[in-house]
Ligand SMILES: Cc1cc2nc3c(=O)[nH]c(=O)nc-3n(C[C@H](O)[C@H](O)[C@H](O)COP(=O)(O)OP(=O)(O)OC[C@H]3O[C@@H](n4cnc5c(N)ncnc54)[C@H](O)[C@@H]3O)c2cc1C
């Protein structure tokens with residue numbers, strides 16, 4: 466690559482990218498990327514397999530589709546909420562291979578083959594999961610918009626063992642904002658659920 | 664977000680190969696890149712997903728230190744015993760960054776590549792910003808800049824680099840290891856970010872297609888600490904942060920390495936202070952004078968004068984914290 470001042474080149478390269486993007490739409494499935502090392506390596510549509518709450522899903526998405534949008538708009542799993550769509554609020558928290566992540570910061574394409582758990586996957590039939598029950602019993606929400614993210618984050622927080630004190634719970638739950646400010650009740654719910662699940 | 668085409672790299676060699684495509688960006692944790700593409704800071708035609716690259720996520724002992732694979736997730740680095748026990752300054756810096764779920768995605772290699780949080784740089788609409796549009800000017804210079812630089816700025820850019828881990832890595836004299844089809848490099852973390860006097864439009868020295876493969880830490884620094892001062896206790900960028908790594912002779916400092924974060928476009932080592940700290944007890948009154956030696960070059964903006972005192976006190980406190988570690 467004949468690049469002397471890399472960042473400047475990157476920027477000037479960016480200007481050419483509108484044409485490239487248009488070309489990629491024209492070719493629909495496969496982009497024959499100009500100067501790409503392997504002609505077929507870059508794809509404009511991605512075939513995906515995701516396991517969500519134990520159920521296998523197959524779908525085809527544009528690369529820019531996030532895991533959050535795939536869950537909500539392609540699988541109709543609208544329990545996972547979109548708050549900020551910037552990684553800042555935690556409303557979109559799901560478990561990916563058992564670890565909590567912000568689904569608005571994950572491309573659906575990157576989640577290929579992963580096991581996803583959303584709020585819809587917690588209850589056992591009509592019986593809520595102990596963490597769900599703890600939130601209800603502690604009155605840990607008002608409007609409820611942040612709650613599915615809080616509960617998914619709490620699932621992981623408990624599993625990780627970060628529930629030794631109210632301070633520790635608050636620190637490890639800080640990635641979930643609550644505009645209704647139900648924080649004391651959320652902390653109490655996480656502590657109660659941690660104790661029950663012990 | 665403008666669409667792009669997408670490829671998964673399965674190996675380091677494949678990542679380097681794909682990285683030669685025109686207008687391509689590496690995607691690691693995605694916690695910065697995906698937001699840039701949303702805001703319009705960046706609109707690559709091609710994205711290379713590094714998540715499946717094998718063998719770049721280990722934390723392992725090497726001769727004289729530890730190597731951290733670039734793709735190791737922040738939480739895994741901070742909670743690895745080699746880091747938590749040998750380099751508490753790094754573990755603490757990581758655990759005070761972002762949130763638990765972001766740290767499950769964000770990688771240690773992607774973290775130093777994050778860009779400034781200056782509100783003009785992050786705006787959806789174009790304010791003059793030399794980092795967004797080279798040559799357009801700097802709206803912050805005479806605008807909102809109360810979170811901006813006190814060291815090393817020019818009128819072309821007064822932003823600070825916001826990341827926490829690189830401040831710890833700078834105090835540890837860590838080295839970023841890269842690979843590139845034309846040859847890899849060893850880049851000291853202290854020289855990774857670009858000051859505006861070097862080039863106001865750039866953030867770091869990475870070349871197009873250059874892959875960070877790991878970060879190497881020299882000898883363990885068990886007596887080390889990180890202090891992050893911020894407007895709320897958790898999940899917030901630093902107003903000022905401070906990292907210290909000490910070597911002690913009994914109750915006296917033999918060698919001190921101290922770096923400040925969020926005060927300049929790169930982690931700011933207090934070189935003049937470090938020379939004067941040798942021979943002092945960590946809580947001696949002379950420590951304040953030693954630190955002042957490094958503040959002779961402080962040049963606050965009208966809005967950042969308040970950060971000078973904060974930074975000076977943070978440096979002093981982090982030295983005491985490191986001595987207690
Ligand atoms: C809400 C929020 C709060 C945050 N708070 C903090 C905070 O308090 N402190 C802090 O330090 N950070 C904070 N961050 C930033 C976060 O830590 C970074 O976004 C993250 O570390 C970037 O890593 P990534 O793997 O997600 O990078 P990506 O988003 O995948 O990539 C970022 C850039 O790095 C490049 N890149 C990534 N990996 C490589 C590689 N191996 N080789 C070459 N180039 C590479 C990409 O091409 C891209 O240009 C916060 C982020 C968010 C969203």
Ligand code: SF4
Nearest residue numbers: 781792793801821822
């Ligand atoms: S301080 Fe830097 S990032 Fe902010 S507006 Fe000025 S040039 Fe842009």
Ligand code: FES
Nearest residue numbers: 548549550555569
């Ligand atoms: S919607 Fe994902 S963090 Fe806010």
Ligand code: FES
Nearest residue numbers: 607609643644645
């Ligand atoms: S309950 Fe309303 S935002 Fe949390």
